[in-house]
Amino acid sequence: MSSELRVKQKILVVDDEPDAVELIAFNLKAAGFEVISAMDGESALRRARQESPDAIVLDLMLPEVDGLEVCKMLRRNSTTASVPIIMLTAKAEEVDRIIGLELGADDYVTKPFSPRELVLRVKNLLKRQGAPEGDADRMEFGELLIDVPRHLVTVKDRSVDLTATEFKLLTVLAQRRGRVQSRERLLRDVWNYDSLIDTRTVDTHLRRLREKLGPAARMLDTVRGVGYRFRDS
Amino acid sequence: MSSELRVKQKILVVDDEPDAVELIAFNLKAAGFEVISAMDGESALRRARQESPDAIVLDLMLPEVDGLEVCKMLRRNSTTASVPIIMLTAKAEEVDRIIGLELGADDYVTKPFSPRELVLRVKNLLKRQGAPEGDADRMEFGELLIDVPRHLVTVKDRSVDLTATEFKLLTVLAQRRGRVQSRERLLRDVWNYDSLIDTRTVDTHLRRLREKLGPAARMLDTVRGVGYRFRDS
DNA sequence: GCTCGCTGTAACACACTTGTCACATGAGCG
DNA sequence: CGCTCATGTGACAAGTGTGTTACAGCGAGC
Known part of the structure; x- marks a missing residue:
């Protein structure tokens, strides 16, 4: 019997607040995802390259290297270029939202957010991944x-x-x-x-x-x- | 794409705050759309039926008939059933957002939003909606x-x-x-x-x-x- | 009231699809 | 050269989708 358990989809959560990471991770796990995390941009990039997650939840506000920067760098690296990214932003960051989208984030959620919504977004994004942007018909x-x-x-x-x-x-x-x-x-x-x-x-x-x-x-x-x-x- | 002049696409904006309508309309017009508006659910439905817009921007919070209700009714009416709808919601209306999507809104934007973002969403939606229907009679x-x-x-x-x-x-x-x-x-x-x-x-x-x-x-x-x-x- | 036509649902049959297995083949590697 | 393991191949049983028929509810018209 070569039937094997389905490989869980791996999500990388990047946020500098431990509580936030905890909350997000808990809910994603409950939804059946495998979760890894990083607390700053540097290690986020490293983990993204090494563990090749299926999606990344990325806080906009990070110490040292800022979230947008991380986003850009992820896009530049070939191994992580096509991983879907969800940005977390403090509310009223309208301008940054757009920039985030234009820079290659695939979706965003404003803080405070409901865990359910975030999970929904992640799922949606992973599903969407199937049909690439300009999906030629x-x-x-x-x-x-x-x-x-x-x-x-x-x-x-x-x-x-x-x-x-x-x-x-x-x-x-x-x-x-x-x-x-x-x-x-x-x-x-x-x-x-x-x-x-x-x-x-x-x-x-x-x-x-x-x-x-x-x-x-x-x-x-x-x-x-x-x-x-x-x-x- | 043929080289002939394209007829402007018509957007119906529904919001009970005149300022909001004004802001949205201004930006949509600047982006080359024709804009019509309605201030309450009732007239929104009427205008949608009569003018057959290419997309609808719909505020969730409306006097009397609420946005979700309008959304549902639009979907039930054959002439408006397939028009793409973008919901506007005050922030933190997480639950309603989800419900909105499930009821048939095609996208949503949270308030406060940047006009640029809204325009972006509208364009995206219209693109997704794709090919014009050959409704010959x-x-x-x-x-x-x-x-x-x-x-x-x-x-x-x-x-x-x-x-x-x-x-x-x-x-x-x-x-x-x-x-x-x-x-x-x-x-x-x-x-x-x-x-x-x-x-x-x-x-x-x-x-x-x-x-x-x-x-x-x-x-x-x-x-x-x-x-x-x-x-x- | 009654009938009649339209509509949505249920039940069944049948063909096709699909996931799995067992085995064959062949590539990669020491 | 021979071993091992990933993939190709053919076969099969269970599952699923669709065509088909029948029937009950319901409203319109008489």
Whole structure:
């Protein structure tokens, strides 16, 4: 039985007040997340690089390196560039909010905030992560055409008949083309969080996908030991 | 994007404080929108129906009919059901925020807010809302003819007798031809957001529709696990 | 009152989908 | 060269989605 427990999603919480960290961590854990924390910008960056969290909750007000700075630096580093960030701001910081958004924070919550709301935001953000910002709804790769709103896939103008899961798997991979997606990641994005599904299931679906795609299957690379990738180029 | 001059998009602003309306309107206009406004729920609903704005900015706190109520009513009315809504809430209204989103607001902004941010949100929402609907009132697809104002459907010049619901279902699908519509979406657009209704009801009506359409029924595709689609081409 | 048509729900059948297993294959590594 | 482990492959049972039929409530019209 190779069925394994789903890997919890890891959240990095960055705040200089221990009480705040405590409160946030408690609620995120209760919602089923794994939580790590940092008290200042420096260690936040280090932990983000080393532990590759799935999302970051970041206080705007930090000693020494300020939250916006941390945000910018996270975006510059390739290993952390695409991690969703939620900013925590003291109320009435309107200007900073926008700047935060423009600098690459994905969402923000104003203090004082309700833990429930924060958890909701985190969940939302992780879900949204599946569809990248300018989510192309029509993609063409040589002979392969993917039309999301029409739910249509064609190879060399011949329509390919995919099931809902196969279609979703293909679009997720195609939207993240070039980047390897782990099986866990795919399970989360294609199968929606709460599934205790064997990672081998991904392999099976990918196999079916390849079979149906025929010649266009060569777009789908296997990265041994890591996951799958939709070939860029 | 075609090069022709784009018609300004119309935004309805609903707030009981004249200053707030003024501020919002000024900034939206500066961003190139046409703005209309209402000071209470009642007139908001009326203007929304009559002027069919492209988006609505709606204050949560309104005299008499409250913002959430307005939101719900907008969703129930067929002509306004799918207009994107941005809620304005006084800060710390956390619970209401969440409820607002669940009731069908598409986004919200907390007071005090920066005008720039609001404009940003509106733009985002409109972008997300995406492609303009091809709501022609007379459509012809081979042997199938749909005349919306006359409430008339013919197949091979033989008039087909549809009930109100069937007719609406058919026109909604036809107007969105090519794109798959989920059952939930159809419930919202055809049944006006009566979420009390079982999704299987859609199936039944579609079956009746197919039966009555006879040969023209082949225009209606089932996309398993996703929804229904009026065949393009 | 009654009937009739429309609507939403329930129940069932059937085909397709899906997650898992067992085994085959093959890459990577000493 | 041979071992080990990750992935490919084919098969299968259970689960799920949809077509189909039937039926009850309800309002309109007579």
